[in-house]
Amino acid sequence: MNATVTAVVLSLLSAIGYATAAVAQERLASRTAPSAGVLRLLRRGTWWATVGLNATGALLHVAALKYGSLTLVQPLGALTLVAAVPLGAHLAGRRVGRGEWRGTALTLAGLGALLVTAGGHAPRVTMDVPEALAVAAVAMALVAGLSRRGARPGLRFAAASGIASGVASALTQTVTVSVTDSSGPVLTWQVVLVAVLVAAFAAGGLLLSQIAYREGLGAPLAVVTLANPIAAAAIGLTLLGEHLTGGFQGVLLAFAGAAAAVRGVFLLTRTAPADVLADAPVDVPADVLPDVLPDVLLADGLPGVVPDDLADLQATAPQVPPYTGVPVRRTTIPSPPAPALSRSSSAASGT
Template identity: 40%
Template sequence: MSALALSVLLSLASAVAYAGGAIVQEQVAVSTPGMPYAPLRRPAWWAAVVLNGLGGVLHVVALACGPLSLVQPLGALTIVFALPMAALFVGRRAGATAWRGAVTATVGLAGLLALIGASDARSPSGAQRVAAALVTAGGVVALMLAARATHRHPAVRSVLLAVASGAAFGMSSVFTKTVAVDWSGGVVLADLPSLTVIGVLATAGMLLSQASYRGAGLAAPLSTLTVVNPVVAAGAGITMFGETFRHGTAGTALAVGCAVVAAGGLVLLTSERIDAEETARVPVPARQAPAGGREPARHGEPARPYDPFPRGPLVPVAAPELHRDPVRS
């Protein structure tokens, strides 16, 4: 088996592991709304950590076997695996809009994958690594502040946290590829700062992804994360590793179009969740007043004054869950 084929196979296995971890994370988020980041006392959360860790190990090996621009976009298949797996194992069925959004985002990323060409791997300079780490940290903090400002809109807050998580995971993969390139050239000890950045970004990505599932379902945050992750990594691969788009200017224009298609898929996923939230907020309308302003007599009882909101037997209804802001908590 060639190194390229092995990297594809490992990437697919990694996507399945990540999908399983995301499903468990979403279930933990539903059952522990008061602990958005790290519900350490829940065994299920640790199972999600193990699944994500397995996905990460397979991803690292795939990066060692293949180019960054190939391995990262294949991670977008996580959402394609997650939706049917969630329906099969936990009965979490996605709506038609979510499926359309997931397929649209995946098609956009597949086009982006086909247009990015690999080149001879080269290690970024120390200044490039420092700049990438600082820009990523600043972006993640800005997204967390934006999520805090939109805490009244769980779907928007979730997408912002998922973008931050995807950026952290994407840059973690970039630094992983950097370390792999250095080690292939015999450089080991000089990569201790890069290994530290990998650990910090991977941990931040895990915690932010857990928070993004709270009150937002599975499809929207997971699709956002799986799209942002390869886009960030592909951009870094072009700027830091010398990877380029195929077919020159035309290929670059097509790549931009594919990115727009992928973004449109995310908009569909987000809009479905926002529509669900708005439907949950629609108040029950008051009844129309009967003629004469009095209720009709029933079973020999005297007529009563009209009450637009009559009291009746208590019927259990599904009330929208109240959530705390993960950034404030």
């Protein structure tokens, strides 16, 4: 198995790990109050399960970067979205829609075009410390700008997460090549510094994605999937000596593949039709409902999910006034009066 095939296989396995983690993060975000902070998440077992899934995907991704270039490995990250859509649909108890299948096909076709033009050679060029610090500074400025308050916070946090993850991947390649290079010492202060930057951007990307998934799975994950390879490819083409193969025709094919992949990702963001949302389970706090509606009983078989974080929901839930009703007494409904006879009808009856 050559280096390119190895990189592709490892990237596929990494995408499956990231997709499972994304679905788990979205379900965790839907059961957590928006006011919950990072420290509260750290006390949740579900959060650490998502960290483990992301770590598995990251390790496979690092291994793929050992055998393939950024322009080869990073576009395969879009397969995370392709895997997350059917997995999320299965957990939601619905079928994958026709538009979602079209989006999957377009995404795969676009990825195929990008893989043909990507340089598949194993990386050898690394960033030095000034370049790594410059990349980190620019990335932190972009992340800070996207993380400010404003409209569409889910998409902005998703873009910030994708940029942070893409920078972490680019820096990871530098660490991987430097550590496996037998011509010098394994660990130097430069390698340790870049490794610290990798850990910081990876953790930041994970936390930013958790915030983004509060608005659902499809659109935030699509933005993460697009921003990640764009950031990594920009670094690889400008600083790591990577290039597209095939000359001018290869560049055109790469743009066509990118356009198809973007169109496919757009179709895949539409993962929650209105008729599916109508049948979705409703989160009902078990110890709040009897106090708010004491005379209402849930029918057998009614779908409902008890949130994991009841304390946060109770603290942020609006205060409902006590249940009041209009007194009704049992009585006998009087019979309606007999209809009055008109003169014409009386005369007719007399004759």
